[in-house]
Amino acid sequence: MFGLCYEIKMEYNQYNEIQSVDYNFCLQNFCIPCDDLRKKWNQKKTQWGNKIGEIDNIVAYSNLGDANILNKSKDEYLYQNQTNKNLFVEKIYIGQKYQCVHYARNFWIQYFDSYFGSVNTADQIFYLEYGYDIMKNKSYPLQKFSNGKTDIPKFGDLLIWEKNKETYPNGHVAVVLNIEINSLYPHILIAEQNYDQIWDAKHFSRALKVKLSKNEEVRVESIRQIFPGMEDYKCKEKLNVAEGEILGWVRLKIQ
Numbered sequence: 001m002f003g004l005c006y007e008i009k010m011e012y013n014q015y016n017e018i019q020s021v022d023y024n025f026c027l028q029n030f031c032i033p034c035d036d037l038r039k040k041w042n043q044k045k046t047q048w049g050n051k052i053g054e055i056d057n058i059v060a061y062s063n064l065g066d067a068n069i070l071n072k073s074k075d076e077y078l079y080q081n082q083t084n085k086n087l088f089v090e091k092i093y094i095g096q097k098y099q100c101v102h103y104a105r106n107f108w109i110q111y112f113d114s115y116f117g118s119v120n121t122a123d124q125i126f127y128l129e130y131g132y133d134i135m136k137n138k139s140y141p142l143q144k145f146s147n148g149k150t151d152i153p154k155f156g157d158l159l160i161w162e163k164n165k166e167t168y169p170n171g172h173v174a175v176v177l178n179i180e181i182n183s184l185y186p187h188i189l190i191a192e193q194n195y196d197q198i199w200d201a202k203h204f205s206r207a208l209k210v211k212l213s214k215n216e217e218v219r220v221e222s223i224r225q226i227f228p229g230m231e232d233y234k235c236k237e238k239l240n241v242a243e244g245e246i247l248g249w250v251r252l253k254i255q
Contacts, residue, residue, distance in 0.1 A: 034234075034235035037232055037235040038235055038236070041196075041198065041235075041236065044198055045062065045064055045196075045197045045198045046062045046064065046197070046198070047062060047064055047065055048061075048062055048063060048064055048065045048066050048098065049061055049062065049097070049098065050062050052193075052197065052198055052199050052205075053191065053199035053202065053203075053204075053205055054202075055107075055175075055177065055191050055203065055204075056110075056111065057110070058106060058107050058110045058111065058191075060098075060103050060191060060192065060193045060199070060205070061097070061098040061103075061193060062098065062197045062198075063097075063098040063099065063193060063194040063197060064197040066098070066194075068099075068170075070096060071096070074096045074097045075093070075095075075096060075097075076093075076094040076095060076096075076097050076102065077091040077092060077093055077094060078091060078092040078094055078109060078134075079091050085113060085134060085135055086135050087134055087135060088133070088134065088135055088136055088137050092109060092115060092134050093105075093115075093118070094106050094109065094115075098193050098194060099122075099193065099194050100122055100172050100173045100174065100192055100193050100194045100195070101119060101122050101125070101173055102193060103175070103191070103192060103193035103194075104116075104122075104125070104158050104173045104174070104175055104192075107156075107175045107191070108131070108156070108158075108252070109134060111156060112156065112252055112254065113133060113134050113135055114131045114132060114133050114134060114140065114252055114254070115131065115132055115134060116128055116130075116131050116132075116142070116158075116250075117130070117132070121163055121170040121171045122160065122161065122163075122170055122171035122172050122173040123160060123161065123162055123163040123168075123170075123171030123172075123247065124171070125158060125160055125171075125173055125250055126144060126160040126247050126248060126250060128142055128250070129141070129142060130142060131252045131253075140252055140253045140254050141253045142250050142251065142252065142253070143250070143251040143252075143253060144248060144249075144250055144251075145157075145248045145249050145250075145251070146247070146248040147218075147219055147220055147245075147246045147247060147248045147249075148217055148218070148219045149217060149218070149248075150215070150216050150217055150218065151218065152179060152181065152218055153176045153179050153188060153218075153220065153249045154176065154179070154251070155176060155177060155178065156175065156176065156251070156252070157175075157176040157249040157250065157251045158173050158174070158175060158176070158249060158250040158251075159173065159174045159175070159176055159188075159190060159220065159246060159248075159249050160172075160173055160246065160247045160248060160249065160250060161173070161222065161244050161245065161246055161247065162244070162245040162246070162247050164244060164245070167243065167244050168244050172192075172194075172195065172244070173192070174190040174191065174192035174195075174205070174206075175190060175191045175192065176188060176189075176190060176249060177189040177190060177191055177203075177204055178204075179210065180210075181210055181212060181218065185225050185226075185227055186209070186210040186211070186212060186225070187207040187208060187209060187210055187225035188207070188208050188210055188220055189203075189204040189206075189207055190204060190205055190206055190207075190208060191204060191205050192205045192206070196236065200224075200233065200236075206224055207224060207225045207227070208220055208221060208222070208223065208224060208225060209221040209223050209224065209225040209226075210225070220246050220249075221246075222243070222244040222245065222246055223237055224236065224237060
């Protein structure tokens with residue numbers, strides 16, 4: 001409909017208290033609630049175990065329908081007979097299918113021949129001290145970079161979300177694919193599992209907004225960067241989820 005359009009849509013209860021907060025999609029004087037767009041995207045989501053994206057033959061899978069309860073039947077390992085790499089142990093633990101930690105660890109295994117240790121929640125990755133070589137009995141220091149400093153993420157870094165009872169009860173982790181800080185729309189491309197259960201494009205799951213300060217401080221936001229012609233993508237966000245806090249990123253010293 002035409003008329004004044006508020007990008008932030010608030011719903012109130014009978015006591016005039018805010019009951020929910022959401023987005024409207026606003027473009028060229030049209031105001032379209034995000035509900036219909038979300039329904040279309042949700043219909044495209046595929047069930048647990050189906051492929052949703054791929055980077056350099058490293059596949060991400062849907063976790064839709066999973067109860068997010070630890071279950072040994074979902075444990076996945078890399079065995080010697082499954083790879084041409086000479087593992088220094090009989091098997092390497094990848095993680096619980098198809099959690100965010102599972103994808104992040106598998107990415108490091110496949111791309112860097114390394115892995116990080118066991119964690120109970122994704123945010124704990126930020127506090128690990130070492131990564132481990134899958135072919136040698138050798139460890140590598142992990143470098144930690146706090147969000148909002150002058151350090152710039154690079155390919156293969158693990159972007160870590162803080163644990164939050166409301167929105168990220170187990171934290172979250174994604175793999176950094178690329179960063180464009182000199183673009184008109186500064187952003188970082190990531191790959192991940194167990195977020196939307198559908199990727200925004202074939203070669204990345206989301207493009208997150210990056211804010212730059214006058215002091216060259218780099219802050220990665222927990223919200224999509226909206227590019228021209230893709231304004232409807234703001235409807236993929238839920239305000240409470242977008243308010244999640246990114247702690248920073250973790251890097252293998254060998255990178």
